[in-house]
Amino acid sequence: MMRYIFSGFLLIAVLFAACGGQSDPSAESAPAESTEIAEDAGNESVPPRASAIRLRVATTTSLYDTGLWSYLEPMFEEEYGVELDVLYAGTGKALEWGRRGDVDVITVHSRTREEQFVEDGYGLERVPFAYNYFLIVGSPDDPAGLAGMTPDEAFGALMSRGEAVFVSRGDDSGTHGKEKAIWAAAGYDYEDVRTSGDWYVEGGSGMGPTLVMADEMNAYTLSDMGTFIAYQSDLNLEPVVDQGDVLLNVYSVLEVTSSGNPEMAANLVEFLTSDTVQELIGNYGVDEYGIQLFTPCAGLDM
Amino acid sequence: MSQLLQAVRIALDMIISGDPVVYSIALRTLMISISATVLASVIFIPVACLLHFNSFRGKAFLLSIVQTLYSVPTVLVGMLVFLFISRAGPLGSLGMLFSPGAIVLGEVLLIAPIITGLTISALSGMGRNISDTAISLGAGRLQMVLKVLSESRYMVFTAVLMGFGRAVSEIGVAIIVGGNISGYTRTLTTAIALGVGKGETAASIALGIILLILAMIVSLTVNTLQHSRK
Numbered sequence: 219m220m221r222y223i224f225s226g227f228l229l230i231a232v233l234f235a236a237c238g239g240q241s242d243p244s245a246e247s248a249p250a251e252s253t254e255i256a257e258d259a260g261n262e263s264v265p266p267r268a269s270a271i272r273l274r275v276a277t278t279t280s281l282y283d284t285g286l287w288s289y290l291e292p293m294f295e296e297e298y299g300v301e302l303d304v305l306y307a308g309t310g311k312a313l314e315w316g317r318r319g320d321v322d323v324i325t326v327h328s329r330t331r332e333e334q335f336v337e338d339g340y341g342l343e344r345v346p347f348a349y350n351y352f353l354i355v356g357s358p359d360d361p362a363g364l365a366g367m368t369p370d371e372a373f374g375a376l377m378s379r380g381e382a383v384f385v386s387r388g389d390d391s392g393t394h395g396k397e398k399a400i401w402a403a404a405g406y407d408y409e410d411v412r413t414s415g416d417w418y419v420e421g422g423s424g425m426g427p428t429l430v431m432a433d434e435m436n437a438y439t440l441s442d443m444g445t446f447i448a449y450q451s452d453l454n455l456e457p458v459v460d461q462g463d464v465l466l467n468v469y470s471v472l473e474v475t476s477s478g479n480p481e482m483a484a485n486l487v488e489f490l491t492s493d494t495v496q497e498l499i500g501n502y503g504v505d506e507y508g509i510q511l512f513t514p515c516a517g518l519d520m
Numbered sequence: 521m522s523q524l525l526q527a528v529r530i531a532l533d534m535i536i537s538g539d540p541v542v543y544s545i546a547l548r549t550l551m552i553s554i555s556a557t558v559l560a561s562v563i564f565i566p567v568a569c570l571l572h573f574n575s576f577r578g579k580a581f582l583l584s585i586v587q588t589l590y591s592v593p594t595v596l597v598g599m600l601v602f603l604f605i606s607r608a609g610p611l612g613s614l615g616m617l618f619s620p621g622a623i624v625l626g627e628v629l630l631i632a633p634i635i636t637g638l639t640i641s642a643l644s645g646m647g648r649n650i651s652d653t654a655i656s657l658g659a660g661r662l663q664m665v666l667k668v669l670s671e672s673r674y675m676v677f678t679a680v681l682m683g684f685g686r687a688v689s690e691i692g693v694a695i696i697v698g699g700n701i702s703g704y705t706r707t708l709t710t711a712i713a714l715g716v717g718k719g720e721t722a723a724s725i726a727l728g729i730i731l732l733i734l735a736m737i738v739s740l741t742v743n744t745l746q747h748s749r750k
Contacts (some may be wrong), residue, residue, distance in 0.1 A: 272704075274618065283718065288702070305699040317609035320617050365542060427717045452719045476607070478615075 273482045274303045278323040278392055281425040281469060282306035284444040284511055286502055287351050293498075294489050300482055307422070316340055321478035323486045327442070327469045328392040333436040347490045348512040349468040351394055354459035355429070356382075356438040364438070369462040370404035372432030376418055376438065377406055380415050383437035387428050388420030388465040396467070397440045403464055429453055442467050449502070468520045469512070482506045491516035525592060532727030537731075546730050549707040553688040554738075556627035560687075561680050564632050567666050568639035573651075578633030583640065589633035594692030594709055601626040601697050618699040623707070627695035631683035638682060660694060667687060677746055681739055708734075 280289055287304045295302050305315070308328050309326040316324045317340050324341070326332060335341045354364065354372055362382035364372040388393040398408050411418060419437065421428045425445040432439040434452045446457070459465075471490050477483045489495055496514035503511040534542045538660045571579070596605065603609050604617045605625070639712045646668050654664040691709040700703035700714060715724035 291702075301704075303699070303701045303704060305618065305701060317608075319612070424717055426719070428718060430717075449719065 219340045258436055271418065271479075272301045272303055272405070273323070273479060274305060274321040275323040275325060275486060276305045276307060276315045277311035277325045278309050278312060278327055278469070279306050280327070280393070280442045280445045283424065283426045284448045284503065286499070286512070288443070290490075290495065290498070293495070294486065297489070298482065298485050300485075302486075307423075308387070308389045308393075309395065310390030313340075316472070316474045319474070319476040322474055322479055322483040324472045324474060325469060325490075326392055327467055328395045329468060329470070331392075331395065332470055332472060335472065340475055342475055344472055345487055345491060346468050346470045346518060347496070347514065347516050347517070349462060349466060349515050349520060350443040350502070350512050351466040351509075352467050353441055353443055353457040354438060355432070355441050355455045356458045357433075357436050357445055357454060358456045360458055361436075362438070364458045367459055369400050369464050371463070372459045373400050373404040373406070376417070377404070377411060377414065380417050381433050383417050383419060385413075385419045385421050385428055385432040385435060385437045385439040387425070387440075388422045389424075391425075392441060392467075393425060393442060394416060396464075400440070400464055415476055429455065444503075447509060447511055448506050450507075466520075468515070524725065527722040527725030528729065530722045531729040534726055535730065542727070542730065544703070544709055545706055545711055546734060548620065548705075549688060549709075549731070550738075552623050552694075552707060553627060553684060556631065556687045557680060558623045559624065560628045560631050560635050560683055563628070564636045565639050565669075565676065565680075568636045568643065569669065572640050572643040573661075573665055579633070583637070584638075586633050586637045590637060592630065592633065594630060594690040595696065596692070597626055597630045598693040598696030601629065601693065605697065608686055617697060618701060618705060620698070620705055621693050622697040623705060626697050627687040627690065630690060630693055631686050634686060635679050635683045638679030639676050641673040642679060646672050646677060673736075674746065677742055681742060684738060685735060688731065690736075703736040 277285075277287055282304065283288065283306075283371070287306075291302050291304055294300070305312075305321060307315070309328045312324050313327050313331060315321045316335065317338075319334065324335075324491055325347075327402070329344075332341070332344045336344055354369060356362070362372075362375055362379060364375060367375065376382055386397055401408050401411050412420070418436070419431075421431050425441060426449055428439055429441055429446065429449050430453070431437075433455050438458065446455075471487050473480070473483045473487055490499075496516050499512050500510065500514045504507075533539075553624060571582070601622065602617065605611045605622055607613075607615070607617070616625065650668050650671050653662050654667045659667060683713065689709065691707075691713055694700070694705070694707045695710045695713065698710065700706050700710040706714075708727050712724045712727045712731075715721075715727065
C-alpha cells in the first residue's frame with residue numbers, strides 16, 4: 219500500500235508540473251519538435267507542450283465529418299511547425315468556445331451569428347473561404363411529394379400535412395439555424411413547428427448521426443451537401459429539394475480576439491484563403507465522390 | 521451476426537498488425553485512466569479511512585451522499601469541470617482545457633465517490649476485532665488503521681478496480697473537457713463515439729473489444745499482484 223501512495227504522490231507532483239508548464243504563455247516562438255511528443259502527450263511522464271505552440275481551431279461538424287480538416291491539418295502543421303488541435307462541434311458550441319477564449323480560430327457557417335460574434339468583439343473579422351448548398355433529403359419514393367418545390371414550399375407541405383417525419387438537428391448548429399430561417403421564410407413560427415406533433419423529431423446530434431437517423435426513420439432532413447455526399451453511399455436517401463437561394467451555405471473562418479497566439483491564428487486564416495489551399499478545397503473529394511464538395515470563395519463577399 | 525464476426529476479425533487485425541493509431545489511442549486511454557485511478561486512490565482511500573475511523577454528526581447522511589454520487593452522470597461532471605477550467609472559468613489561467621490532464625482531473629472527481637464509498641464498505645466489513653486486537657497489542661492509531669486497511673486489501677483493490685472501470689469506460693468527461701482531438705486527447709470511448717456517428721460499425725466494435733481487453737489485462741495484473749504478495 220505504501221508503495222502505491224508514494225507513486226501516487228509522485229504522479230500528483232508530475233501532474234502539477236505538467237499543468238504549470240502548459241499555462242506558460244510565453245513560448246510563442248518555439249515551433250518544431252512537434253509530432254512525436256504530441257502522440258505521447260497523454261503519458262504523464264511527458265509534460266504537454268506550452269499551449270502557445272498548440273493552435274486550436276473549433277470547426278463545425280460538416281468540415282470535420284467530410285474529412286476536409288483531417289486533410290488540411292498535416293499541411294498546415296508542416297508549413298508552420300505548429301501542432302493544430304481540431305475540435306468539432308455545432309456552430310453554436312464552436313462560437314461559445316470562442317467567446318470563452320478556449321479556441322484560437324473558428325470555422326463555422328452561420329452568417330448572422332458570425333457577424334454578431336465579430337460585433338460583440340469576440341472575433342476579428344468574418345472571412346468566407348468556401349461554400350456549397352444545403353439539401354432537403356429524403357427517401358427516394360418521396361412520400362410527401364416534395365420534389366420540384368422550393369425550400370419554403372416544401373417545408374410548408376411538411377407542416378400542413380403533419381405526417382411525413384422530419385428530423386431536425388435540434389442542436390443550435392449552423393444547419394439548425396438554416397432550418398429555422400427556412401421555416402421563417404415559409405411563414406411559420408419555429409416554436410409552433412417544433413411543438414406541432416410527432417412528425418417533427420429533434421435529433422440533437424451532429425449531421426452524420428442525423429442523416430443516419432433520417433434514413434432509419436424513412437424521414438426527411440436538411441443536410442449540408444458535403445456531409446450528405448460523404449455519407450450517401452451508406453444511406454438510402456436522395457436530395458429532394460436542392461434549388462433555392464436560401465439553401466446557400468457559406469463557410470467562414472474567424473480569428474478569435476482573445477487568442478493567446480494571434481500570429482499563428484492569422485496564419486491559419488491566410489492558409490485557408492491562400493490560392494494553393496483554395497484550389498485544394500475546390501478539388502477535395504472530387505476523386506472519391508465524383509462531385510465537388512466545396513466551392514472556394516476567398517475574397518468574395520458572401 | 522456476420523457484422524459482429526467481421527468486427528472481431530478487424531479488431532484482431534488491428535491488434536496483430538500493430539495499427540499505430542489504434543495503439544496510441546489505447547495507450548493514451550490507459551495512461552489517462554490509470555493516472556486518474558491512482559490519483560483518486562491516493563487521495564480518497566485516506567479520506568475513506570478518516571471518515572470510517574472517526575464518528576461525527578451527520579456521518580450517515582454524508583455516506584449516503586457519497587453513495588448517491590456513484591451514479592453522478594459523467595456528462596455533468598464533464599460540464600462542471602469544463603466551466604472551471606475554461607479560460608473564462610476560475611481555473612482558466614492553468615490552460616488545462618482540451619488536454620489529457622483535464623480528462624484525468626475530471627475522471628478523478630468522477631470516481632472519487634466510488635473509491636471512497638467502497639473503501640468505507642471494505643473497512644466496515646472487517647468488524648471491530650482487528651482494530652481492537654491491534655490496539656491491545658500496543659499499536660498506535662495510524663498502525664491500527666494501516667493494519668485494518670491491509671486486512672481489507674482485497675476489497676479495497678476491488679474498489680480501486682471499480683474506479684478504474686468507470687474511468688476507462690466513461691465518455692462524458694473525455695469528450696467535453698478533452699475535445700476528442702486526434703493524436704492528443706482522443707480516447708477509446710470518444711473514438712468509438714465518432715466512429716458510431718460516422719457509421720463505421722466494425723471499427724467501432726473493434727475499439728470496444730480493445731477496451732475490454734485492456735480492462736482484462738489491468739484486472740489480471742492487479743489480481744496477480746495481490747496473490748504474489750500474499
